[in-house]
Amino acid sequence: MVDLETLAALDGLLWLRTGEAAAQTLSLNQSTICRRAQQCQRVFGVETKKVDGEWDLLADHALLLAERSVHQQARWLGHGPLRLEATYWSRPLLCDPAPNGWVLGLGNIVGMPRNLSLLRLGIVDAWIGAGPDLPEPEDPELTALPLSEMPVHCVVGPNHPLLERPSLRFEDLSPFPSLALPSGAYPKVEAALKQVGLWSSPVRMDRYDRRRWEGLSEEQLTIGYATAMSLEISGGGLHRLPLDLPIRSGDALIVKRAFASSPSIAALRQTLLERLAPIAARHPEIVIAT
Known part of the structure; x- marks a missing residue:
C-alpha cells in the first residue's frame, strides 16, 4: 500500500x-x-x-x-539495505564500517525489551545482543547465533578504596553503591547480581549515556560492571576488582528464525567473527564461537 x-x-x-x-x-x-x-x-x-x-x-x-x-x-x-542494531560496545568494535548490505542503528538502546520488540515487529532485521539475556532456545520467532563468550567483571574508578584491599569477598562490596539499570532491562543479569548483593543504585537510562554508566564508576564510589569488550571502549578509567561474578556474557546475533539461514546472515556473522578475532587475541578470556 x-x-x-x-x-x-x-x-x-x-x-x-x-x-x-x-x-x-x-x-x-x-x-x-x-x-x-x-x-x-x-x-x-x-x-x-x-x-x-x-x-x-x-x-x-x-x-x-x-x-x-x-x-x-x-x-x-x-x-533495500537490511537494518542492524547493536550494543554500545559492539557497534564501534564490530560494526564500523557498517557490514556490506546493512545500515546501522545508533547502538544505544538499553535493555532487551525494546530491541526484541523492534525485531519482532520487523522494523529491525538483526540485533547484536549480549548474553546471558538472549531469547530463550524455545522462542518460536527469534533465535540467537552465538559470536563470543566472556566473563563479567566488577569495576571501579582509579581512586576507589576497594582497590587497596589485597583480597575481596562480595560482602566487602555492600557498603558501596552498585549500578543498576531499570528493572527488567536485563533480567538474568539483574537476578544474578542481586544474589551477591549488587544492583543496588538504579540509573534511569533508556539510551546509553556514558556519563551515567562508566562515568559514575570513574568519578564516584559506585561499583560498575564490564567485560573485556566494554572495557575496550571505556577510555581506561575503570579497574577490575578481583572477584568472579556469577554470570558470563558474550555477543550473539539475534534474528527471526525465518531468516536465520539467509546468505545475508551467514555473511554478516562471518564479518563479525573476523572483526572479533583481533580483539580476542588481545583478551584471551574472550572465547569466539565456532
Whole structure:
C-alpha cells in the first residue's frame, strides 16, 4: 500500500527516535522523513506519540504489521539495505564500517525489551545482543547465533578504596553503591547480581549515556560492571576488582528464525567473527564461537 521509502520513514522514527537520526541512517533528508512518516500514518490510520523520549504507535496497526512484513521480505530479497542494531560496545568494535548490505542503528538502546520488540515487529532485521539475556532456545520467532563468550567483571574508578584491599569477598562490596539499570532491562543479569548483593543504585537510562554508566564508576564510589569488550571502549578509567561474578556474557546475533539461514546472515556473522578475532587475541578470556 506504500512504497519502501514511505514505510522506512515511519519505522526510522520508531527505531532511531529522531528525524535527524532517521535521515542520516536511511540516507533521506529530514523533511522527507517527516512528510513520508505522516503520509504513512494517514494511510494506515495510526498515530504516533513520544513516550519517554521514544516514538511509539498509539493505535491498532494490524494492516501496518502486514505491510511491514512484506517490506521486510523485500529487504531480505535485496530490494533495500537490511537494518542492524547493536550494543554500545559492539557497534564501534564490530560494526564500523557498517557490514556490506546493512545500515546501522545508533547502538544505544538499553535493555532487551525494546530491541526484541523492534525485531519482532520487523522494523529491525538483526540485533547484536549480549548474553546471558538472549531469547530463550524455545522462542518460536527469534533465535540467537552465538559470536563470543566472556566473563563479567566488577569495576571501579582509579581512586576507589576497594582497590587497596589485597583480597575481596562480595560482602566487602555492600557498603558501596552498585549500578543498576531499570528493572527488567536485563533480567538474568539483574537476578544474578542481586544474589551477591549488587544492583543496588538504579540509573534511569533508556539510551546509553556514558556519563551515567562508566562515568559514575570513574568519578564516584559506585561499583560498575564490564567485560573485556566494554572495557575496550571505556577510555581506561575503570579497574577490575578481583572477584568472579556469577554470570558470563558474550555477543550473539539475534534474528527471526525465518531468516536465520539467509546468505545475508551467514555473511554478516562471518564479518563479525573476523572483526572479533583481533580483539580476542588481545583478551584471551574472550572465547569466539565456532
